[in-house]
Each structure stands twice: as C-alpha cells, then as structure tokens.
Amino acid sequence: MILINLLPHREAARKRRREAFQVTMFMAALIGIAIAGAVYWWYQNQIENQQSRNAFLQREIKALDEQIKEIASIESEITALRARQKAVEDLQADRNLPVHLLNELIAQLPDGVYITGVKQVNQVVEMQGMAQSNERVAELLRNISGNTQWFSKPELLEIVAANATVTPKDVRRVASFKMRFQLMRSSDLKKEADAEGKAQKAQAALRKTGATNGN
DSSP: OOOOOOOOHHHHHHHHHHHHHHHHHHHHHHHHHHHHHHHHHHHHHHHHHHHHHHHHHHHHHHHHHHHHHHHHHHHHHHHHHHHHHHHHHHHHHHHHHHHHHHHHHHHHOOEEEEEEEEEEEEEEEEEEESSSSSSHHHHHHHHHHHSSSEEEEEEEEEEEEEEEEEEETTHHHEEEEEEEEOOOOOHHHHHHHHHHHHHHHHHHHHHHHHHHHHH
C-alpha cells in the first residue's frame, strides 16, 4: 500500500485561491476607484460648465441693466424736452390771450353792461362791472357760456343793487356784479376739437354698425 501526502498540495491550492481572491479584490478596488474618479470628474465638469454659464448670464444681465438705465435716462430726457416744448408753446399761446380776452369781451357784452375792472391770473379771469338790470347780467353769462370758444366755466360771484352817478342830478339804480370765468388756450381748444372729432367718428361707426346689423 502506497501513502501519498496531499497536505502540501491542498495548502498550495488554498494559497493560490487566496492570492487569486486578493488580486480580484484589488482589481475590483481599482475599477471602483476609477469609476468613482470618472463620476467625480463628470460632476466636477458639469459644475464648472454651469458656473461658466451662470457667469455668462450674470454678465449679460449686468449689460442689460446698464442698457435699461440708459433707456430710462433717455426717456427722462425726452419727457423733460417735451415738457419744456409744451411750456414754450403755452407761453407763445399765452401772449395772445389778452388780445382774445379783449376781443371776446367786446363781442359778448350786451347793451347796458359796463366793465369796471378785469383781473387775470394765469387762465382765470375775474371781472367786475355794472348793468342796467339783473337780466343784462344773466344775458352776459349766457353769452360767455355759449357764444364763444375762448371762455369757459363762467361763474357769478356776486350781484348787488348799487347807485351809479351819471351826473350830479342823475343817479340811477344798477346791478353791480362780479363774475369769474376761464380763458382757454389755443392748445386746449385744439384738444377739445380733436376729442370732439374722435367722438363723432365713434358715433358714426356705431350708427354704421347698427345699420349693417339691421340689414
């Protein structure tokens, strides 16, 4: 009978398996480290790209803010220029207001009404006078209200009975009055005319639409 000692072979086989396992674990570790490194690198690259895009967006936003400020400044300058232009136009128009005031007063004064004082503050005119009767004052109010485009919003402030001395022997009873009205600028009249024209066009369009629907 022949006896063979297999212990050294078994020990060598276990050693080889252990070494193979260690190599496998080492390779797995290397692969894991490589994968983790690749994932880290990919995320880091994504973060850098996003930061770059954010920086670009911030620069563009800043540039747009500067442009908006410039536009706002230009709009403010345009508004100021328009305001100055309107002020100049109003001043030029106001130079002719006293002429329109006198012409219209002469045209609208009824017989038996006399003006004793006129005061103008901007576009508001206060007028004092005497009339032969209250009816003459009422007629003057109607004329100012409806017969001229240069006067608007007439208001009777005061009317009292008074004596008017024509001659030392001729003293007459009169109506002393004070009234106020607004003197219109040329620009105001133009605005009213434009608004009236638009209203007339709108009414004509409505009538035309109604006629079309009726047919």
